[in-house]
Amino acid sequence: MSKPEAARYRTTNWKSYNExxxxxxxxxxxxxxxxxxxxxxxxxxx
Numbered sequence: 335m336s337k338p339e340a341a342r343y344r345t346t347n348w349k350s351y352n353e354x355x356x357x358x359x360x361x362x363x364x365x366x367x368x369x370x371x372x373x374x375x376x377x378x379x380x
Contacts (some may be wrong), residue, residue, distance in 0.1 A: 345351050
């Protein structure tokens with residue numbers, strides 16, 4: 335017996351979605367000054 339496929343939801347009302355996220359609470363983002371912002375080239379695209 336196989337596992338049922340997970341439901342996928344698509345946001346169609348972005349304004350309402352963004353407002354709901356704001357009502358949920360604050361979003362805190364930490365940025366590290368010592369972080370390498372640009373990755374070294376790997377020699378191939380992708």
